[in-house]
Amino acid sequence: MFSVLRVPKLGRVWAGQFVSLVGDGVYTVTVALYLLHRDDAPQALGTLLAATALGGIVTLLLGGAVADRTRRSLVICGADLLRILGVAALLLAGPDAPIELLAFLGLVFGCGAGVHRPAYTALIAQLAGRDRRREASALRAATSRFTGIVGPVAGGAVAAASSPGAGLLINIATFVFSMATLVRLDEPHPGSAADGSAKTGLVREALDGVAYVRGHGWMLGIMLQGTAQAALVIAPMAVVVPLVIGGRGPAALGLVTGATACGALVATLVAPRIRSRRTGTVAMLGLLCELPQIATVWAGAPTVWVVLCSVCAGAGSSVFAVLWGAALQDRTPDSMLGRVFALDALLTQALVPVCVAAAGLLLGVLSVSVITAFAGCALILTVVAVLPVPGVSTLGSPPKQQAAATRSGTPA
Known part of the structure; x- marks a missing residue:
């Protein structure tokens, strides 16, 4: 399974996304703790998470279409930038931000996640090539499972040692690292735009x-x-x-x-x-x-x-x-x-x-x-x-x- 990382460019993409997924786990824990002191904490957190889920759902299909008409590394960078803006705005607004603002920021973060998912999955498969796709699928699944364990644990440790806000800053840093690994990746074009069909x-x-x-x-x-x-x-x-x-x-x-x-x-x-x-x-x-x-x-x-x-x-x-x-x-x-x-x-x-x-x-x-x-x-x-x-x-x-x-x- 790990031998697929020797495929040119794939190991570099995987490293960036591994760190980003750990950051997602950190965010899951620290954003809850960030809002916990509020009198309306259940409503605030529920609103943020519901808006995030809604943003992810409504952008999935269009995100997949975007990932098939342009370079997928650029799509991932765009999604990372959108999520950076969402988390940074949450930090600037503070834990007592109005419910309406939390809903909007959750929607922004969710849209970024919805655009990211199909682009990341397709890029890993594209770089692996048809003869290595089972190994690539296993690696992607293993990465998701492992980071799903490590990320929340790290988030809890950061919040306990410092503050939930520090965990959100770490989340932003992981997105920046992800974008750095994708700069000038220059992967092959997916193909739909190359023949002019993307103009539909x-x-x-x-x-x-x-x-x-x-x-x-x-x-x-x-x-x-x-x-x-x-x-x-x-x-x-x-x-x-x-x-x-x-x-x-x-x-x-x-x-x-x-x-x-x-x-x-x-x-x-x-x-x-x-x-x-x-x-x-x-x-x-x-x-x-x-x-x-x-x-x-x-x-x-x-x-x-x-x-x-x-x-x-x-x-x-x-x-x-x-x-x-x-x-x-x-x-x-x-x-x-x-x-x-x-x-x-x-x-x-x-x-x-x-x-x-x-x-x-x-x-x-x-x-x-x-x-x-x-x-x-x-x-x-x-x-x-x-x-x-x-x-x-x-x-x-x-x-x-x-x-x-x-x-x-x-x-x-």
Whole structure:
């Protein structure tokens, strides 16, 4: 997996984005602590986070279109600059800034994040080349998992040793470092603008990305499964797990969260070595590894069992992420990568804020056992429903091609 870093320019991009992702983790913790002393802290933080999520969602598709019509390193720099402005304005406004200003700054930060995500994902795939994309997908997933552990820990340590404001300054510094690694990168042009087709406009290009996915039923099927799983499984469990396990003490919740992240990190190192004629089946069954965690929460099992099953859940989700990400990269032309990745992210995220809020309300009238039972059944049904779709079991690759790849030891 790490050998892909020897690809020219990719190691340089990865280093900058690694530091930037750590900064994102620092921001997640320190921005909450920054607003914590306010009398209306829950409302202030909720407004900022909701606006950030909204900004990210509404700009994903257009961000993908931008990433496919110009140099992706420039798009990332633009996104970093937008987020620098958002964080810097928050620091200047102070922790007692009006709610309306927090909403606006959250929207600015979210727009930057929405533009950044498809450009970063597409640039890594583009630089890796088609023969190294499974390794690149695994590296990207491992980086996300690792920084998701390190960033929040670093943010808490900085806030404790200095102040939350210092953590926000560090976040700005990580964006500056990211931009410095991209200066004069001069990567190949994605291709859509080179032939003049980019002149049709961003909205038209974004819709072209949707049409491309619709023309590949297996892609659309798995993306829609992700939408259903995020809404019906991930969202309710995101509320239930902190409620149930957090009630046993901060240490218990920390163990469960850390176990999930550790299982995911280990799986990203193993997943690129998986060779099967039915990689899609393997990927989809990996999602079912979340069932034991759901079952232990449903049954009120001892914390040690929830921790062990959380390792399994994290590992299964990472196996899916690596295999799905690699297939999506391999089956998509370079000139469409940004839009396809953006649509995938959009469908996965769009309903989560609403469903998280709904889960919180339902917990007032339904028991934890009912909600977790529903989540477990929904997970099984969504996976089973998508498996018969043509191309899903092989992730778009004909079975003969999968078999040849398995024998040769290279991804199809």
